[in-house]
Amino acid sequence: MTHVWDLADVSCRLGGVDILDGVALQVDAGRLVAMVGPNGAGKSTLLGVLAGDLAIARGTALLDGRDLSSWTPRDLARRRSVLPQSYEVSFGFSVREVVAMGRFPWTSADDVGRDEQIIADALEQTDTAHLADRVFRTLSGGERARVSLARVLTQDTEVVLLDEPTAALDLRHTEEVLGLARGLVAAGRTVVVVAHDLSLASAYADDLVVVDHGRVVAHGAPADVLTPELIRDTYGLAVEVHQVRDRLVVIPAVKKHH
């Protein structure tokens, strides 16, 4: 079986600096993969390579066995969707209009009734239906994040990339969004999510990919990957990893000062 993504020896330079240096990564269909790692490790760059945004300096990056650079923008748009880190919309587009933009790659292929249904479902799933007629720019950070996610869902692709989807979200919406990602995977889709919260990532992901200094230093089931030793080596912080019910909880091992 071909992997969804197959990266071998990928290097990527931005502004004269090697952001990625010899990355090897395979992602299989129907998995929820969380990419974690310290600030500046190269997670977003790696996501950019997976999305086909960034040209690589060395190595091979295949999506469905095809070199990413050989995909047309339209074909890529029908295969993968991407939630970026920042959510900016120029002009006064309404939430519904923004979410409907997710249908853009499919406009010539689909009928309007189906489009409407997909848009309504996406608004429902992201708890944003009540915002549909609001102007996007007037929304709060968390609302923008959820609406942008709805726009990504509307693109209706088999492969979904999420760059820190929960950064602006409260506790309930964080759990809901990751539950939503699990739902996509349950339906056979493939999701790669960049995350910061190790406990949260390990609770929802099938696999953790740990990125450090532009390399993938670990890749596997959360329980196998998330060891105090690995976290100490990558984050430079001594931690304890505890199992609380079915979740792994990572807490700093620093002694109290008083």
Next chain:
Amino acid sequence: MRSKRTGFVLTTMLAMLFVGIVVSAIVGQLDVGPRAVIGTLLDRAGFDTGWRPDDLPADAIWFIRMPRVAMSLLVGLCLAVAGVMMQAVFGNPLAEPGVVGVSAGAALGAAVAIAAGWTLGGGWAVAVSAFVAALAATMFVYTTARREGRTEVVTLLLTGIAVNAFASAGLALVLFAGSTASREQIVFWQLGTMNGSRWIEVLPVAVVAVLGLIFTLLVARQYDVLALGERSANHLGVRVEPLRIASMTVMALLTGVAVAFTGIVAFVGLVIPHAMRMVVGPGHRMLVIGSALAGAVLLVWADVLARTLVNGSDLPIGLLTSVIGGPFFLHLVRQARSRSGGWA
């Protein structure tokens, strides 16, 4: 609700445009009535109504007043559509050919062509020269004001100041070096006027206006998606860079051809799209149609005003649009300031 209002506004504007055309053809030294105007137009269209006046007024209407009306209509359309395009490409409602110096660049190009006596092909040589200069100014502004896929508004406006200053200096130099006749012609340009428009000059403007309108309608949906930012637009399958380059070229054509024949008519591309966004919403398909129509209405009526406000004289139309547009621009700046603390 919005679509109902859109229909109402578009219908109203069409009516205003029609009335404006007739009124514009009536107003002037030679006394003709609306009946004579409509009769002349129908006669030209091949309908014999018996409303057609004698040859002298009919010729005055058809060869003097109608080209002027047509020019006002088309220039208004070109400038408004160019404004929509520029704002879509930069993702910013403040981008406008006049503000960022593209119009001034086009005026310099046209002035050079006049002073040098390039009269090849009627008005075409002047138009081509204006287009080339407009394109150069556009590309300069574009490459200077964009960084990592985002437009920095302050850089955009500062670049506009620099381009405007440079083009003004160039114009002054051409004025200084030019003959008396070309000087007079160039001074008119800086103010903008529809006076002395001829059918042969209307033709290139009409061709470009139609092409520009078709192009913009074809890419309207891509402009919508571009509002999500360069990266997300790309993720949705838009080829952002080719779209931008093509848009800039068409935008420079629209501005260049408008400026070549009528001079700098500022702020139309700023005021019209902004007003239309409030009426028809930000979706670019309706926005382009509405703006094209509103731009035409604005300039046809502005030209009527330019000829009637001061008895017996012809005010520069660019003066009128700037009198309206200047305060409006200030209003936009203040609004943005109170809403989000200004542009950083």
